[in-house]
Amino acid sequence: MxxxxxxxxxxxxxxxxxxxxxxxxxxxxxxxxxxxxxxxxxxxxxxxxxxxxxxxxxxxxxxxxxxxxxxxxxxxxxxxxxxxxxxxxxxxxxxxxxxxxxxxxxxxxxxxxxxxxxxxxxxxxxxxxxxxxxxxxxxxPAGLQRPIPGLGPDEIGPDADDPDLDLIAWRDRIRRHTGELKALLRNQAFIAGLGNAYSDEVLHAARLLPMRKRASLAAEEIDDLYRATRDVIAAALPVLRHRVPPLFETQVRDFLAVHLRGGQPCPRCGRRISEIKAGGSVTSFCRGCQV
Ligand SMILES: [Zn+2]
Structure with a gap:
């Protein structure tokens, strides 16, 4: 996706x-x-x-x-x-x-x-x-209100790389949400744009397990999650700008650190990457360096 x-x-x-x-x-x-x-x-x-x-x-x-x-x-x-x-x-x-x-x-x-x-x-x-x-x-058409599911004001939060989404705004927004971190990052009402692949990457970069509960995060972990979100997007863009042209229909994901790399060594700690399948989607993470 x-x-x-x-x-x-x-x-x-x-x-x-x-x-x-x-x-x-x-x-x-x-x-x-x-x-x-x-x-x-x-x-x-x-x-x-x-x-x-x-x-x-x-x-x-x-x-x-x-x-x-x-x-x-x-x-x-x-x-x-x-x-x-x-x-x-x-x-x-x-x-x-x-x-x-x-x-x-x-x-x-x-x-x-x-x-x-x-x-x-x-x-x-x-x-x-x-x-x-x-x-x-x-x-x-101009002047017509045709509802677009997922784009309503209550359905979509700021883009994950929105310049206005600073650390203060992030801390404020995340406080309103509970549940597991993977679902949180994929919740478009929290922040928009992350799906199954990049949420795995952000959690690996933040060294946080996908099944951790938001309420269990220490203040510095909440900040780590913010920086990881921005860093993962910033790192992906130059790769994609280089490799997605000329047709733009190719989905380039082979440079990602953990997503869909179950069984392969973690690029940070070397432990084999774990994989959980649930609800038709795969979550990839490392039990060695994500807590
Ligand atoms: Zn690891």
């Missing part, structure tokens, strides 16, 4: 590639993924991209009139491709963008001069594809 670091890199790249362009065509080969009417989809044509950004586990495309919000869920992936490139199987939504007037001045620095950027005169497409067909693409 795409998590905050994955979607941050996609959003940065797509913003650099597509901001300022106008939509030339929009289609839904698998219309079940779309939350909106066929008329809403057609109405996108001619609209200009203002911004593409990540929020929690969502990708948001802000247009000059409407808004498109994608929730990739378990297996949704975004592809950036030339319209002539073969359309992959299980493609649910295709949006084609025309020529670009100027490079957006707020494009992320790492995208500057990248080989995968479409030429300014060349059209480009975002393809949303989803093998399990659980992901959703919400079309939000």
């Amino acid at each position: 795409p998590e905050l670091p994955d979607l941050t890199v996609v959003a940065e790249a797509f913003h650099a590639a597509l901001a300022g362009r106008r939509i030339e065509a929009a289609s839904a080969p698998a219309p079940l993924a779309v939350r909106g009417t066929p008329a809403d989809l057609i109405a996108l044509v001619g609209q200009r991209v203002l911004e593409i950004r990540q929020r929690g586990k969502f990708l948001l495309i802000e247009l000059d009139v409407d808004r498109v919000v994608a929730n990739p869920m378990l297996s949704g992936r975004f592809q950036l491709a030339a319209p002539a490139a073969r359309l992959p199987g299980k493609t649910a939504v295709v949006v084609r963008f025309g020529a670009r007037p100027d490079r957006p001045s707020d494009a992320a620095a790492w995208t500057m001069g990248a080989a995968w950027l479409p030429g300014d005169a060349d059209p480009s497409e975002i393809r949303f594809r989803d093998p399990t067909q659980m992901g959703k693409v919400y079309l939000i």
Whole structure:
């Protein structure tokens, strides 16, 4: 499942590639993924991209009139491709963008001069594809309140890397939540963007066991968890920026320290990494250096 670091890199790249362009065509080969009417989809044509950004586990495309919000869920992936490139199987939504007037001045620095950027005169497409067909693409016409599950004000907290989420705010927020740390980090109402993979990584970096209860944490452990959250995201982004282009649909996870590495030696202490399967997801952790 795409998590905050994955979607941050996609959003940065797509913003650099597509901001300022106008939509030339929009289609839904698998219309079940779309939350909106066929008329809403057609109405996108001619609209200009203002911004593409990540929020929690969502990708948001802000247009000059409407808004498109994608929730990739378990297996949704975004592809950036030339319209002539073969359309992959299980493609649910295709949006084609025309020529670009100027490079957006707020494009992320790492995208500057990248080989995968479409030429300014060349059209480009975002393809949303989803093998399990659980992901959703919400079309939000201007002035329409179409609820997006998971994006309501009570459902989503600050992004895990939100600059406004400082240590003071973290201590205040975490106090309101109980339960096990792994579930806490995955609770989007606490902080948004972490899922099964990066919550394992954060807990390993913080040297805390996933089944520890929040109420059992000492003050310094709460602070350690904050720093680990920021550090893990900051370390992942450069790796993903390097390895996820040019198609952006590849999920790169092989550089992670513990997640899905059960049985292998812990990179910090050498003990074999443990694995627990529950509710269809795997939790990986080290009994040697997490307490
Ligand atoms: Zn260890």
